[in-house]
Amino acid sequence: MKKIKFSLLCLFMAVLGAKAQSIGNPLPIPFGDPYVLYDDNGKYYMYGTGGDVKEGFGAYSSTNLKDWKFEGQVYHHDNTNGWGIHSFWAPEVYKKDGKYYMFYSAQWKQNPNREKENFKIGVAVSxxxxxxxxxxxxxPIFDPGYPIIDANLWFENGKTYLYYSRCCYKHPVESEVAQWARKNGWYNEVEESWVYGVELKPDFSDAIGEPVLLLRPPVKMGKDDWESRxxxxxxxxxxxxxxSFIFKKGEVYYMMYSANNFDGQNYAVGYATSKSPLGPFKKADENPVLQKNGMVTGTGHNSITYSPDGKQMLCVYHGRTEASGHQRLVFIDRMEVNKDGKLVVHGPTLKD
Known part of the structure; x- marks a missing residue:
């Protein structure tokens, strides 16, 4: 999501000093929306929103998920085919046939109606x-007729699926929460963002068919009120x-997602399950599985990676602490799908 300035990182690093080599959470990496790729060279590569770059994306590398090297800016908006002009958010990188493909969202410069939010999803290669x-x-890859962000991919049986979020912009939706807010005199309407899935062409040049609605905020007030905070x-x-971030365990597809204001303390993560990559998805009763705990707030927009031996699932996400202030930093915590099929994130944790 929105780029948070690099303002407090230097102060944070100065406080950590010699501890930087053994630091747990948070990592001294000023990313929102962190995504980790584990390459076959034995290295992890992390990409994210913001950091010490301008109009593009930076990257870090590591062999142990603890000590990270800044690799500099790896994507610049003014490359040969650059189509975005600002708001470069949520990059994810996938390796396919020896090439690296970065999917990301940005403000499209083709904007005849001068929309404030004209975000689309594109793909770059290296x-x-x-x-x-x-x-x-x-x-961009395609234009569904509304602003979209937060690309995530799934590859299966020769097919590629793209998941994305339709932005709240100009998308008011009636619900019991909207009625409640109107009755209180707070808001006349409540806008919502929804998660969709669509198949992509093999060369990533366009979508195949129409996007399918997979997840949305609850219509009724009740057990899912955490999504309305x-x-x-x-x-x-x-x-x-x-x-959203999708993975498969056995025959079940798990889709993790974030709810609430990305810029506030109540940002949190839930998940839903399905028997098909395009749903229908059912939200878990135990949601949220990651949320603020007093020491850490604003926990969200996660990805998943694994320990080098492939045995331990790890949840990679951003959050804030009292020391970091409004600066988003990266956290990595253990996660698992237990024997009952329930997803558990063992976090947020804060370590020295």
Whole structure:
């Protein structure tokens, strides 16, 4: 999501000093929306929103998930086919046939109606995980007719599925929460973002068929009220379902997602399950599985990686602490799918 300035990182690093080599959570990496790729060279590569870059994306590398090296800016918006002009968010990199493909969202410069939010999803390619990445085309992958962000991919049986979030922008939705907020005199309407899935062409040049709605905020008030905290806390007249990440365990597809204001303390993560990559998905009764705990707030937009031996699942996400202030930093915590099929994140944790 939105780029948070690099303002407090230097102060944070100065406080850590010699401890930087053994630090647990948070990592001294000023990313929102962190994504980790484990390459066959035995290295992890992390990409994210923000950091010490301008209009593009930076990357870090590590062999142990603890000590990270900044690899510099790996994507620049003004590359040969660059189509975005600002708001470069949520990059994810996938390796396919020896090439590295970066999927990301940005504000599309083709904007005849001068929309404030004209976000679309594009894909850039490189021969190396550290770039430089060049857009495959001088345009986004496709235009569904509304702003979209937060790309995530799934590959199966020769098919590629793209998951994304439709933005809240100009998307008011009637619900019991919207009625409640209107009755209280807080907001006349509540806008929502929804998660969709669609199949992509093999060359990533376009979508195949129509997007399928997979997840949205609850219509009724009740057990899923955690997804409405941004409204019930009177922060903003929006409810988010975004930052989706899909994986498969056995025959079950798990889709993790983030809800609430990405810029606030109530950002949290839940999950839903399905027997098919395009749903229908059912939200878990035990949601949220990651949320603020007093020491850490704003926990969300996660990805998943694994320990080098492939045995331990790890949840990679951003959050904030009292020391970091409003600066988002990266956290990595253990996670698992237990014998009952329930997803558990052992976090957020804060370590020295």
């Amino acid at each position: 021969d190396k995980a550290t770039g430089p990445f060049t857009d495959l085309n001088d345009r 941004s409204v019930t806390a009177k922060e903003v007249n929006r409810r988010w379902t975004e930052g």
